[in-house]
Amino acid sequence: MQPEDRTIPLSVSLSGLHSKSRSLKEAPVNRRVLLLSLQAIFNALIIGFVARGLVYLIDLITSLCFYGRFSIEPSTPAHNQLGWFVMIIPVLGSMVVGIMARFGSKAISGHGIPEAMEKIITDDSRIPPAITLLKPLSAAISIGTGGPFGAEGPIIATGAAFGSFTGQLMHISSSERKIILAAGACAGMAAIFGSPLAAVLLAVELLLFEFSPRSIIPVACGCITGAGMHIFLFGSQPVFAMPLIPAVSTGSLAIYILLGLLTGILASVISKSVYAIEDLFEKLPVHWMWFPAIGAIAIGVTGYFAPETMGVGYDNIRNLVNHSLPLTLLFSLFLLKYISWSVSLGSGTSGGTLAPLFTIGGAWGALVATGILHYFPAAPLNINLAALICMAAMFAGASRALLTSIVFAIETTGQSNALLPLLGACAAAYFVSFFLMEGSIMTEKIKRRGIHAPDVYQPDILQSVSVAGFLKKAEGPHFRLPHIYTSDDLGFAAEMMGKYNTAELLVLENRDKPVVSGVITSEAILKYYSTQKIKDHDYQSPGKTRRIMVRGRNL
Numbered sequence: 001m002q003p004e005d006r007t008i009p010l011s012v013s014l015s016g017l018h019s020k021s022r023s024l025k026e027a028p029v030n031r032r033v034l035l036l037s038l039q040a041i042f043n044a045l046i047i048g049f050v051a052r053g054l055v056y057l058i059d060l061i062t063s064l065c066f067y068g069r070f071s072i073e074p075s076t077p078a079h080n081q082l083g084w085f086v087m088i089i090p091v092l093g094s095m096v097v098g099i100m101a102r103f104g105s106k107a108i109s110g111h112g113i114p115e116a117m118e119k120i121i122t123d124d125s126r127i128p129p130a131i132t133l134l135k136p137l138s139a140a141i142s143i144g145t146g147g148p149f150g151a152e153g154p155i156i157a158t159g160a161a162f163g164s165f166t167g168q169l170m171h172i173s174s175s176e177r178k179i180i181l182a183a184g185a186c187a188g189m190a191a192i193f194g195s196p197l198a199a200v201l202l203a204v205e206l207l208l209f210e211f212s213p214r215s216i217i218p219v220a221c222g223c224i225t226g227a228g229m230h231i232f233l234f235g236s237q238p239v240f241a242m243p244l245i246p247a248v249s250t251g252s253l254a255i256y257i258l259l260g261l262l263t264g265i266l267a268s269v270i271s272k273s274v275y276a277i278e279d280l281f282e283k284l285p286v287h288w289m290w291f292p293a294i295g296a297i298a299i300g301v302t303g304y305f306a307p308e309t310m311g312v313g314y315d316n317i318r319n320l321v322n323h324s325l326p327l328t329l330l331f332s333l334f335l336l337k338y339i340s341w342s343v344s345l346g347s348g349t350s351g352g353t354l355a356p357l358f359t360i361g362g363a364w365g366a367l368v369a370t371g372i373l374h375y376f377p378a379a380p381l382n383i384n385l386a387a388l389i390c391m392a393a394m395f396a397g398a399s400r401a402l403l404t405s406i407v408f409a410i411e412t413t414g415q416s417n418a419l420l421p422l423l424g425a426c427a428a429a430y431f432v433s434f435f436l437m438e439g440s441i442m443t444e445k446i447k448r449r450g451i452h453a454p455d456v457y458q459p460d461i462l463q464s465v466s467v468a469g470f471l472k473k474a475e476g477p478h479f480r481l482p483h484i485y486t487s488d489d490l491g492f493a494a495e496m497m498g499k500y501n502t503a504e505l506l507v508l509e510n511r512d513k514p515v516v517s518g519v520i521t522s523e524a525i526l527k528y529y530s531t532q533k534i535k536d537h538d539y540q541s542p543g544k545t546r547r548i549m550v551r552g553r554n555l
């Protein structure tokens with residue numbers, strides 16, 4: 001049918017019926033993006049001070065509990081002189097956390113990111129305001145009394161809660177509230193570590209589930225502001241400063257990639273074990289409020305034999321990338337840190353995962369590299385770099401935040417020469433984790449509740465095709481349908497059908513002249529979508545290749 005045959009003039013009296021059907025199509029960047037960016041910057045300023053306050057509070061509780069002094073100076077349980085009494089302190093702290101979860105909010109349990117993901121997916125990014133106060137307080141008690149966690153998880157959760165809270169006060173959509181939540185969460189990460197680009201990538205890979213100008217601009221503004229607060233409150237030096245790493249050779253690159261592959265296998269085992277331990281706790285014949293206290297027994301026992309496994313452990317990470325730890329301590333940070341962290345996290349207490357995974361991965365990398373150099377002294381390996389690579393690969397394999405892991409390692413150490421081996425090792429760990437785990441350490445908890453986080457971020461198939469090629473002739477009473485234009489895409493057509501609860505839309509030729517071009521149906525859209533999805537999994541070979549394969553099967 002020629003275009004002139006299917007164009008039907010639209011009655012002037014009827015054109016008014018369609019004027020109100022135009023709605024939701026907006027430019028990717030508009031005035032609202034500016035307002036969201038300003039809100040993200042304001043939130044990040046507040047969250048920066050919260051991050052500094054959380055660190056002070058952790059140091060204060062650590063000093064009080066392990067040294068009996070009132071001080072906010074940096075402190076670690078590693079040098080305590082409490083003897084066997086050190087086993088009691090984590091239990092007492094975890095009892096307080098359990099009581100806070102029971103009578104405050106159970107959402108303070110866990111490491112923060114899965115809970116934020118759940119609220120984004122299921123509850124229009126609405127987090128109870130109480131979490132803004134309870135999460136950092138419970139985390140400070142848990143970590144300050146010896147919990148083997150990082151401060152990053154709680155501050156990410158706190159930033160997310162504060163962003164959600166301010167988003168609930170404003171006149172914004174659920175999609176915009178998600179952006180403000182993600183901006184707050186990642187501003188917290190940038191404020192703790194001074195890693196703005198890694199924080200932006202964390203938002204993309206674990207929170208936003210999209211990459212678009214309207215979301216990236218506010219998140220980037222929040223992360224830049226958070227990093228600025230880090231410089232203002234913590235200093236400008238890399239958090240995990242280390243000696244300059246030389247450029248890698250081809251042989252060493254192959255070894256580092258193999259290390260990444262092995263680390264990915266280990267990350268999968270560790271992630272599964274955390275949730276296996278959580279399952280065991282669920283079978284205990286006591287109220288879940290007491291689970292953290294029971295799990296803290298592992299913290300106390302391992303802390304008695306290896307006090308370095310207790311607390312935040314950022315000093316351990318610095319020592320690992322500077323190759324300044326003896327083998328016995330490396331083994332303790334690998335095995336005993338894993339035991340105390342996995343048992344306590346599985347019990348449902350409050351704390352982060354990034355620092356423990358970095359510590360376990362770094363100790364593993366240093367141990368393996370030391371063993372290789374012992375038996376093969378000429379091997380082209382750098383122990384500092386091996387520790388750094390296995391840290392990042394451990395997080396990439398466990399969380400499946402590939403780009404975040406790579407960029408975070410570079411930003412927090414300032415080692416640009418590490419980019420190539422980090423990319424190879426993290427990609428290997430990321431790749432192998434998909435064969436060994438259905439979910440990740442970030443998604444398994446919400447997956448068990450029937451919530452599935454997206455694991456593929458790709459352009460909307462329907463947004464790349466206009467409706468012009470899917471029209472049928474307009475007949476009968478179609479003139480009373482909502483309308484779109486031939487230049488609109490199928491995605492917008494589907495959105496309009498949902499808004500007006502109709503299976504058909506009238507399609508006009510252009511905006512200047514009310515001429516009916518035809519009708520678009522939901523059946524045509526669904527058929528196109530299904531066809532394109534099937535094409536993605538339709539594996540075809542050239543004719544010659546097929547003939548060779550047939551002959552091979554016959555042989």
